[in-house]
Amino acid sequence: MSFRLLHLVVGLLTLSVAECVSTHRRAATGCNQYAGQLNQSISAASTIECGGQNVRWSEYAAPQPGVVVKIGAEDDVSKVVAFASKRNIPFLVQGGGNGWANTFTLDGSGIVIDMSKLKEITFNSNKTEVTFQAGVTNADLVAAAWNSNVRASTATCNCVSILGATLGGGLSRTQGPYGMEVDQLLSVNYVDGDGRKKTVTAKSDPDLWWALKGAGANFGIVTSAVFKSYLVPQEENLAWTGALIYDPSKIEALMSAIDDLTFEAEMQLDFYFVANPPAYEPTVVMLPFYLGSEEAGREKFSSLLAVGPLADSTAVLTYDAWNAASDAFCSKGGRKPSYAVGLTTVDPAAWRNVWDEYSSFLKQHPEAGTTTILTECYATSKALEIGSSESSYPFRDVKCHAVAIPWYEDASLDGEANAFGQKVRDYLAPTAGTSGLQAYINFAHGDEPLEAIYGSSLPRLQRLKKKYDPKKRFNQWFPLS
Structure with a gap:
């Protein structure tokens, strides 16, 4: 290699490193600029991390956010979404951080809304329904159900977020008697792309309900849900x-x-x-x-x-x-x-x-x-x-x-x-x-x-995407648009 060529290569590498460092600095600076504003609108239970590492199950093609908001109160999700949408800041919701696809485009300009701290689980009086938040994993729900002499439908890996798996269909060891995890849903608390909250059921909004149950990541954020649960004494479970x-x-x-x-x-x-x-x-x-x-x-x-x-x-x-x-x-x-x-x-x-x-x-x-x-x-x-x-x-x-x-x-x-x-x-x-x-x-x-x-749901899903997410806020996970 000639001296001039070597000098050119070194120069390009130096420029590349400088640009990379500059990009990270800009992301951190941007985060610091709006972290204060976000802090004023969310509760003290939630925290904001600028430039921190977003740990996931797979590092391959993983999202690389400039800021991670760790949600400590369910109502804060809608506030973060409203804040980000108003400023056209891309965002991604994360429960267990196990999704591994290469469809993520979130970079240092974006926000990860980390819901892993939302762990509340409650059963109704006769234990035929269980309400749980978006940070609940299979291990969390199994433990709560076992201690309550109940069986709930869960997937086979303890660390996986129940809602993350469910909104894509939800395979379960007990789907033989009960159906898939998506079939356990009775209602969800939902946040749309502008940060508006509502409860969704089969009766309240049949189209959105259908879309959420299989392609949920394209239509909004589910912050908590109600599942069917089944009374089974421990000695029989x-x-x-x-x-x-x-x-x-x-x-x-x-x-x-x-x-x-x-x-x-x-x-x-x-x-x-x-x-x-x-x-x-x-x-x-x-x-x-x-x-x-x-x-x-x-x-x-x-x-x-x-x-x-x-x-x-x-x-x-x-x-x-x-x-x-x-x-x-x-x-x-x-x-x-x-x-x-x-x-x-x-x-x-x-x-x-x-x-x-x-x-x-x-x-x-x-x-x-x-x-x-x-x-x-x-x-x-x-x-x-x-x-x-x-x-x-x-x-x-x-x-x-x-x-x-x-x-x-x-x-x-x-x-x-x-x-x-x-x-x-x-x-x-x-x-x-x-x-x-x-x-x-x-x-x-x-x-x-x-x-x-x-599959055959694609044409209807694409039509509903235009209705429920016209601004394409939810386009990180196998995007429909």
Whole structure:
């Protein structure tokens, strides 16, 4: 390299660094300028952080706000939204911070409205309804329900925000008997793009109610909600579950068994391709779940057991321990650009290709040893019985939701990690048994066509978007406009 060229490169790098520093300074300065004004309108329970780190489950394509407002009082949400909208400041609401898609555009000029401190949970007198705020996670609601001799519908990861998952549909271990999480909603407290508050129900505003239940992030902010809850004494609130470990040579037999399996209301299944430390040797893990006794559970999942696991750690667990196996997934940070496919059929040959791709990726990149292929399979009868006319969530007939999760620290691996995720999706999508790619919004990557996310609900959702969010304030999560 010539001296002149070297001098030019150094100069450009210096300019780039200077611009970056200048951008951050401008963002911090802007935040400091309006932080005082915001402080005058919100309660002392809420705090404003300028230039702080916004910790999320995945750092890949994560929003990079100039300011984070940590909400301590529910009424403050509408005040922050009104403040931001009046000044055309972009904003994003955040509950658990687990959303991983690449559709975020929020940068240093924007605000994250962090609702993780909103943790109130109350049951009505006969415990058939539970009211909870937007910061409540699966772990929070399970603990409250367990202590009240109640069962509430929750997802499989303890750290995930209940409302964040629900407004995209909400998969649940108990959706066999009760339907999806979105089907548990009775009412929501809602804030629109101008900061106006109201309570929304199926009767008060049927169109908005339908849109919120599946595409909620595009239509406003839900600060709290009322769910159905179900009286179940602790001594009856039990399920048979746990890990079955298999040799990879059994993949075809396992996938054939899953494809043939009819998931009755009490049944659910997770399965993983995972590499356990310290050697990070790829492993096949099945996690059957049955609402009932061990004897009945083993009978219902007999086809999986007949394949012959190398190890069996299943047991009858109480409701408050059902999600323990997924706690490792709650580790925040790192880069996790994930890719999802909805399956109505499970093709053994396709899954052999996925295994080979997974094993090859880990061999080439041992630094990505926590990379995982996760698949969740559910009973669909109750969800189909309730029907899509009740909500905008479109894929009630999907049996299994598969997601490839590359997991690593170094951004230089982004290209190969994304190529790996895309290959997994490309293996599974053609044999999924669906009319085209279908991806559950809470698992999807962000590069999919909108039809793959919103299905047949898309045209109506786009019409309603113009009515309920004409200024496009809510355009950070798989935007409809």
